[in-house]
Amino acid sequence: MENMLLKLYYSMKRIRMVENYIADHYNGEVREMRTPIHLCDGQEGIAAGVCGNLHRQDTVFGNHRSHGHYLAKGGDLKKMVAELHNRETGCCRGRGGSMHLIDRENGVALTSSIVAGNVSIAVGYALAQKMKKTDTISVVFFGDGASEEGSVYESICYAKINRLPVLFVCENNLYSISTPFCVREPNADIGSKFETILPVASVDGNDVLTVYEKTREITEHIRNGEGPWFLECKTYRYRNHHNTGNGVDNRFRTTEELDLWKAKCPIMKLERKLSAEGLLENAEIERIEDEIQKEIEAAFSYAKESACPDAGTLCEGVWS
Amino acid sequence: MQKKAHAPMPVHYVKECGAKVPWTRVDSGEMLDSDHILKDIKGQKMTYTEAVRNALAQALRLDEKVFVMGQGINDEVGMFGATTGLYKEFGEDRVFDTPLAETGVTGVAVGAAMGGMRPVYCHNRPDFLMLAMDQLVNHASKYNYMSGGICPIPLVIWAVTGQGWGSAAQHSQALHGMFMHVPGIKIIMPTTPYDVKGLLLQAIADNNPVLFLDHRRIHNQVGSVPEEMYTIPFGKGVVRKQGKDITILGISSMALEALRAEEALRSKGIDAEILDLRTIKPLDIEMIITSVKKTGRLLIADTGWKTGGISAEISTLVYERLYRELKAPVARVSLPDVPTPAAYTLEEAYYNNAADIVREAEKSMRSVS
Numbered sequence: 001m002e003n004m005l006l007k008l009y010y011s012m013k014r015i016r017m018v019e020n021y022i023a024d025h026y027n028g029e030v031r032e033m034r035t036p037i038h039l040c041d042g043q044e045g046i047a048a049g050v051c052g053n054l055h056r057q058d059t060v061f062g063n064h065r066s067h068g069h070y071l072a073k074g075g076d077l078k079k080m081v082a083e084l085h086n087r088e089t090g091c092c093r094g095r096g097g098s099m100h101l102i103d104r105e106n107g108v109a110l111t112s113s114i115v116a117g118n119v120s121i122a123v124g125y126a127l128a129q130k131m132k133k134t135d136t137i138s139v140v141f142f143g144d145g146a147s148e149e150g151s152v153y154e155s156i157c158y159a160k161i162n163r164l165p166v167l168f169v170c171e172n173n174l175y176s177i178s179t180p181f182c183v184r185e186p187n188a189d190i191g192s193k194f195e196t197i198l199p200v201a202s203v204d205g206n207d208v209l210t211v212y213e214k215t216r217e218i219t220e221h222i223r224n225g226e227g228p229w230f231l232e233c234k235t236y237r238y239r240n241h242h243n244t245g246n247g248v249d250n251r252f253r254t255t256e257e258l259d260l261w262k263a264k265c266p267i268m269k270l271e272r273k274l275s276a277e278g279l280l281e282n283a284e285i286e287r288i289e290d291e292i293q294k295e296i297e298a299a300f301s302y303a304k305e306s307a308c309p310d311a312g313t314l315c316e317g318v319w320s
Numbered sequence: 321m322q323k324k325a326h327a328p329m330p331v332h333y334v335k336e337c338g339a340k341v342p343w344t345r346v347d348s349g350e351m352l353d354s355d356h357i358l359k360d361i362k363g364q365k366m367t368y369t370e371a372v373r374n375a376l377a378q379a380l381r382l383d384e385k386v387f388v389m390g391q392g393i394n395d396e397v398g399m400f401g402a403t404t405g406l407y408k409e410f411g412e413d414r415v416f417d418t419p420l421a422e423t424g425v426t427g428v429a430v431g432a433a434m435g436g437m438r439p440v441y442c443h444n445r446p447d448f449l450m451l452a453m454d455q456l457v458n459h460a461s462k463y464n465y466m467s468g469g470i471c472p473i474p475l476v477i478w479a480v481t482g483q484g485w486g487s488a489a490q491h492s493q494a495l496h497g498m499f500m501h502v503p504g505i506k507i508i509m510p511t512t513p514y515d516v517k518g519l520l521l522q523a524i525a526d527n528n529p530v531l532f533l534d535h536r537r538i539h540n541q542v543g544s545v546p547e548e549m550y551t552i553p554f555g556k557g558v559v560r561k562q563g564k565d566i567t568i569l570g571i572s573s574m575a576l577e578a579l580r581a582e583e584a585l586r587s588k589g590i591d592a593e594i595l596d597l598r599t600i601k602p603l604d605i606e607m608i609i610t611s612v613k614k615t616g617r618l619l620i621a622d623t624g625w626k627t628g629g630i631s632a633e634i635s636t637l638v639y640e641r642l643y644r645e646l647k648a649p650v651a652r653v654s655l656p657d658v659p660t661p662a663a664y665t666l667e668e669a670y671y672n673n674a675a676d677i678v679r680e681a682e683k684s685m686r687s688v689s
């Protein structure tokens with residue numbers, strides 16, 4: 001368990017540092033990172049906690065805000081950073097950009113920038129696994145906004161009736177771009193919309209341990225062939241919907257609200273716990289940060305040194 | 321024709337590209353003052369999106385049946401500036417945010433239109449309209465006909481095609497060619513602030529479903545816009561510049577590129593006639609025929625894909641009527657049949673601009689029949 005806690009800490013920390021590094025270099029010196037970015041800092045507990053339970057062969061399906069899902073699932077950092085830099089060495093050879101990340105070897109099946117477009121695909125992927133009798137599961141991440149799309153309901157019903165191995169993870173960060181939850185949703189949470197169809201759990205997404213433990217319990221059920229689950233994780237994003245600002249500059253939320261949530265930072269929370277239990281010394285934190293920093297810098301160098309796709313290849317790859 | 325067999329990119333290309341077009345501006349394209357093509361319009365100078373806002377505000381003020389909705393419509397930016405602050409004047413009952421539920425909410429709009437209102441439903445990108453296809457294609461476009469004319473659907477769907485810096489395959493599609501295939505939906509694609517106001521007011525006044533497609537690269541245009549309400553009839557294109565050698569028909573942002581190309585062509589001794597189609601359906605085929613009769617040559621510059629799209633349709637219409645009078649095959653500048661790539665090296669090769677029009681126009685001029 002101790003080991004697991006440190007793993008979760010490391011996973012979250014790595015996502016946070018990657019997002020911050022991207023933000024610091026976006027729109028700055030690294031002009032060639034020309035891709036619309038949707039950063040996930042603040043929400044790391046969900047990606048880390050859920051993916052901490054997944055095997056390499058399990059697959060995740062992400063959305064426009066999927067740097068964290070990709071990294072937590074074991075997607076290659078270098079290839080992701082190269083993708084953000086529009087390089088041929090990127091995980092999608094520069095064709096996809098930040099919102100379209102794929103690393104099939106490590107179980108990042110796809111991410112879609114069409115909101116909720118990934119949900120039914122995850123269900124179909126699970127159907128294939130059931131037919132092929134593999135014991136892997138599909139996990140799909142989507143937002144509170146996405147849960148409003150009709151296809152989510154259709155997909156959930158389909159998965160349930162066919163007892164498919166899918167975990168629906170809704171990251172409820174209270175906003176769809178700048179529209180707050182309360183003007184779009186009839187209920188106080190998302191899970192209750194679906195609880196007559198399938199088992200639902202609603203947890204504090206900023207508490208990585210809770211996310212981790214709940215997911216472990218749920219994935220056991222799913223792996224046992226008991227059918228799909230819905231996991232709602234309540235959380236908050238620190239940045240604007242896209243780009244690097246903090247939302248306060250966009251005036252869609254107040255500084256007080258942001259500060260309130262910053263105080264609930266999932267990384268800080270675990271750090272405090274680990275320190276209190278004597279499991280994490282300051283020196284160790286520094287060592288971890290140092291290691292991650294080096295990894296990130298190496299990934300950025302790799303990206304910058306890589307070539308961009310040759311324009312002559314524009315028409316290649318439409319067909320398989 | 322498959323697109324461009326490019327020579328490999330020179331190594332210094334990447335850096336140059338960054339410096340030449342700072343990426344923050346690539347999205348909206350260069351600014352063009354439309355007053356130099358629309359000489360005698362009197363009014364206040366405003367941007368394209370201000371003209372959209374102006375039209376929406378006047379329609380809301382005039383007719384309590386009009387309402388405006390869409391995702392994020394009331395946020396600080398307000399749909400690229402086109403709806404900014406409207407809710408403050410007209411209230412959140414008439415200018416309101418919608419959930420991320422395009423399929424259902426499009427049906428709601430259709431129902432509201434049937435029920436006697438005049439909804440304007442706004443989207444950031446036409447790509448998201450794919451979720452609304454059932455309501456648009458199977459319902460909105462059908463009921464007037466299917467009801468023998470007793471069930472009109474006065475609905476405006478407004479969406480903005482994206483282009484530039486990594487929008488990639490799911491946020492940049494120009495889908496008018498696809499919608500054009502379906503009877504019962506009008507399609508409008510203006511380019512100047514003056515036109516957008518008149519055409520949007522016409523769209524709101526129209527008793528049919530109207531798909532109003534803007535383009536990110538025209539949002540930066542400025543021009544004079546009269547304060548009074550006016551409409552521009554559908555099915556009427558405009559001749560932006562008279563010429564005798566070749567007809568260049570521009571669609572949406574490509575009409576602006578055609579104007580830029582015209583200057584370059586003039587310096588090469590080619591006198592091009594520039595047409596801006598403005599409305600895709602109904603289509604001003606008479607304007608095109610009249611022009612091509614005069615010049616004998618046609619180049620169609622479109623923002624969409626080549627296959628099965630509007631350029632194919634217009635070419636056929638022209639061949640049907642002017643087969644013997646053409647001095648050269650119809651030339652087409654359109655997108656290759658490839659999803660939009662994210663990487664800027666590929667993006668640059670993918671999109672067309674004035675230079676591509678110039679090249680194809682020169683090629684057409686060289687061909688003699």
Ligand SMILES: Cc1ncc(C[n+]2csc(CCOP(=O)(O)OP(=O)(O)O)c2C)c(N)n1
Nearest residue numbers: 065113114115143144145146175176177448
């Ligand atoms: C079908 C569709 N409609 C609209 C959009 C524009 N859009 C992109 S992200 C987004 C908000 C998504 O909110 P949510 O699902 O809560 O995810 P979050 O951004 O909060 O992580 C919207 C409206 C889109 N990409 N796809």
Ligand SMILES: [Mg+2]
Nearest residue numbers: 143144175176
């Ligand atoms: Mg959200």
